[in-house]
Structures are given as structure tokens and as C-alpha cells.
Amino acid sequence: MNADNTEKLIAKAIAALPYSSPRAGFGARVMAAIEEQAAAETWLQRALKAGGVIVAAWSAGLSFLAARLIHANFGNIAAALIEPGGVSRAFSLLAAHGALILAKLAAAAPLIAGWALDAMPPYHEMTAAAILCAAAVAPLARIRTAADKN
Amino acid sequence: MAENEIELTRRCLGGDSSAFSGILEIYQDRVYSFALRLLKDPQAAEDAAQETFVKAFRGLSSYDPACPFAPWLFRIAHNAAMDALRARNKTVSMDAEDFSDLPDGAVPVEDGVGAALDAERIEALLASLPPLYSEVLLLQYREDMGPAEIARVINAPEGTVKNRLFRAREMMKAKMAADPELMQPFTGRGRIEGETVI
Numbered sequence: 001m002n003a004d005n006t007e008k009l010i011a012k013a014i015a016a017l018p019y020s021s022p023r024a025g026f027g028a029r030v031m032a033a034i035e036e037q038a039a040a041e042t043w044l045q046r047a048l049k050a051g052g053v054i055v056a057a058w059s060a061g062l063s064f065l066a067a068r069l070i071h072a073n074f075g076n077i078a079a080a081l082i083e084p085g086g087v088s089r090a091f092s093l094l095a096a097h098g099a100l101i102l103a104k105l106a107a108a109a110p111l112i113a114g115w116a117l118d119a120m121p122p123y124h125e126m127t128a129a130a131i132l133c134a135a136a137v138a139p140l141a142r143i144r145t146a147a148d149k150n
Numbered sequence: 151m152a153e154n155e156i157e158l159t160r161r162c163l164g165g166d167s168s169a170f171s172g173i174l175e176i177y178q179d180r181v182y183s184f185a186l187r188l189l190k191d192p193q194a195a196e197d198a199a200q201e202t203f204v205k206a207f208r209g210l211s212s213y214d215p216a217c218p219f220a221p222w223l224f225r226i227a228h229n230a231a232m233d234a235l236r237a238r239n240k241t242v243s244m245d246a247e248d249f250s251d252l253p254d255g256a257v258p259v260e261d262g263v264g265a266a267l268d269a270e271r272i273e274a275l276l277a278s279l280p281p282l283y284s285e286v287l288l289l290q291y292r293e294d295m296g297p298a299e300i301a302r303v304i305n306a307p308e309g310t311v312k313n314r315l316f317r318a319r320e321m322m323k324a325k326m327a328a329d330p331e332l333m334q335p336f337t338g339r340g341r342i343e344g345e346t347v348i
Contacts, residue, residue: 010322013272014291019179020186022196027174030203034170037204 050126057130061137069097108136159219162210170207177220178203180293181227187273187288188231188281194238198230205230221299224289228303235281275322283318286311 070077073093080086080093111132155176161169181202186195205226213222276284289300297315301308 006323006326007319010272010287010319011291013269014276014287015294017183017269017272017292019183021179022182022199023192026178026182026196026199027171030174030178030200031171033200033204034167034207037208 047126050130054126054130054133057133061133065101065137066098069094069101073097105136108132155219156215159210159213159215162207163213163215167207170203170210173206173219174203177223180220181223184224184227184288184293185231185234187276188285189234190277194234198227198234201230202227218299220293221295221302224293224295225303225305228285228305231281231285275325278325279318279321283314283321286314287318287322290315 076093077090080090083089155173158169158172158176162173178199182195182199185198185202186192189195189198202223206223209226213219276287279287285304286300289295289303290297295303297308297311300311300315304311306314
């Protein structure tokens with residue numbers, strides 16, 4: 001048999017092969033899988049956004065506390081700054097106040113860690129962290145406000 | 151690419167995800183059959199086809215509408231099928247032992263045999279080849295792709311594709327020569343009519 005003819009025969013035979021169809025409902029299963037993945041991605045995006053909001057909230061809270069700290073002790077800081085060697089004393093004063101606040105925040109950490117160990121879904125964990133964040137920031141702000149009044 | 155496909159891909163790229171079901175309808179049998187002929191297992195083929203479409207949907211933004219859609223889609227299908235073969239620990243290699251029965255040069259097939267290759271027989275022949283070889287034959291003859299398009303699908307140089315096509319054809323001829331039963335006249339469904347090879 002001529003080799004070229006054999007090749008043509010093979011080519012024609014393969015070209016004429018019928019297509020098989022997958023089981024019924026294949027299209028619906030694919031679309032469902034696509035939607036499932038899209039939903040998972042939406043959750044991930046929401047979680048990332050929630051994480052971003054929490055980081056922003058913490059940053060804002062810390063900035064607010066730092067500003068109030070400076071405002072509350074402005075007289076002492078200004079006086080310390082005027083005196084010779086006052087800059088280092090002013091920083092020491094701020095550091096002491098900051099350490100006090102951090103210690104209070106650290107006291108809330110075991111509670112957060114305990115919840116995290118309970119394998120909460122990430123979005124629950126982030127919501128809890130946001131509430132804790134607000135709960136920690138609000139009393140501290142009130143303490144400083146009370147100190148101002150005194 | 152048909153006008154309908156162009157419109158569907160354009161709508162998909164424009165963010166209309168419902169248009170993807172139209173693409174799915176057009177290509178599902180082609181992609182499934184391609185996977186089935188490589189994997190030889192309907193469930194594995196369906197999984198690979200599903201993975202292909204899910205990945206295609208997610209990766210639509212990387213598709214260049216200036217290029218034909220089929221090679222882009224079959225490249226994803228090729229990757230899914232190869233992953234499935236690897237997961238089954240099937241060797242997808244180019245080792246010499248894969249085609250140890252391949253003689254040098256053109257293979258003479260017995261003279262004077264009335265030739266007809268029905269679908270079942272050609273399926274059996276294709277199934278007997280290593281997937282790397284049956285794949286290029288399917289892409290060239292069944293999917294009507296040229297070596298350049300096949301090269302894009304399998305992510306290999308065009309020279310490699312041509313070499314594989316040559317070897318695949320030689321392997322087919324060798325198997326046909328070794329088994330004259332394959333060349334007997336056949337009148338069943340899928341017979342290729344009008345071919346009498348001398």
C-alpha cells in the first residue's frame with residue numbers, strides 16, 4: 001500500500017471520528033463549579049477588605065491615642081522641651097504613657113488568641129477583633145478625657 | 151472562528167458571564183472527546199473537561215481575541231489532561247521505549263488490501279499510541295489545527311510538533327502493518343467510504 005494513501009486514510013478516519021458527549025447536566029455542573037469558585041473568591045475578597053478595615057481602624061486608633069497623649073501632656077512636654085536635656089525627658093514621658101496603654105491592650109490579647117484557637121471562620125475572627133479593637137480604644141480615650149478634665 | 155463564537159467571547163470578555171454557557175455548549179463535546187481519547191476514562195475525562203471550562207472562565211482575561219479561541223481552550227484542556235495522566239502515575243515521556251516498535255522510514259502495508267478504517271478501529275489504533283502522539287494526531291486531523299496552533303496548545307516548538315506528527319503517523323502505519331485485520335473492509339458505522347488503497 002502506498003504510504004501517502006495510508007496517511008490520507010488515517011487522516012480521513014481521524015477527521016471523521018465522532019465526538020462523545022459528557023453525561024447529562026455537564027454544562028450545569030460546570031456553571032455551578034464556576035459560581036462556587038466565584039463565591040469563594042467573593043468571601044476571600046470580603047475577608048481581605050475586612051482585614052484592611054481592621055488594620056486601618058487600629059492605625060487610626062493608635063494615631064488618635066498618640067495625639068491625645070501628646071495633647072493631654074502638652075504642658076509637661078513643652079516644659080520639658082524648654083529645659084536643657086528636656087527632649088529625652090519628654091520622650092521618656094511619652095514612652096511611659098505609651099507602655100501603659102500597650103500593657104492594657106496586651107491584656108486583651110489572650111482573649112483574642114483563645115477565640116482564634118477555637119478555629120472560628122476568618123470573618124468571625126475579624127469581626128471579633130474589630131469589636132475588641134473598638135472596646136479597647138474607647139475606654140482608653142475616656143481615661144484620657146477624664147485626665148484632661150482633672 | 152464562527153461569528154457566534156466571536157460574539158460570545160466578546161460578551162464574556164465584556165463581563166457577561168451568561169455568555170459563557172454558549173461557549174460551553176459549543177465546545178463541551180469537543181473538549182470532552184479530546185480528554186476522553188487521551189485519558190480513556192469517562193469520569194476522568196469529564197473531570198478534566200470541567201476543570202478546563204472552569205479555568206477558561208477564570209482566565210478569560212488572558213485570552214487575546216485576535217487569536218483563534220480553540221487553540222487557547224485546547225491548551226487548557228491539554229494541561230488538564232496531562233495533569234490527570236500524571237496524577238494516575240502514567241508516564242508522559244518521550245523515552246525511546248515508548249515507540250520501540252517504530253521502524254525507520256515509511257512502513258509498507260500489505261499490498262492489495264481493500265482499506266477501510268472504521269471509527270472503532272481508528273479509536274483502537276489511537277488508544278494504542280502514547281498520549282503525546284495520539285494528541286497531536288487528534289489536534290491536527292480532528293480539530294483541524296496546523297503545526298503552529300498545535301505548538302501553542304502543547305507549548306512545544308513547532309519542530310517538535312512536526313516530529314511528533316511524523317512519528318505518530320509512522321507508529322499508526324506500523325501497527326496497521328502488524329495487524330492486517332485493521333485494514334479489512336468494514337461496512338459498519340463510521341466507515342470511511344471510497345478508499346481503496348493499492
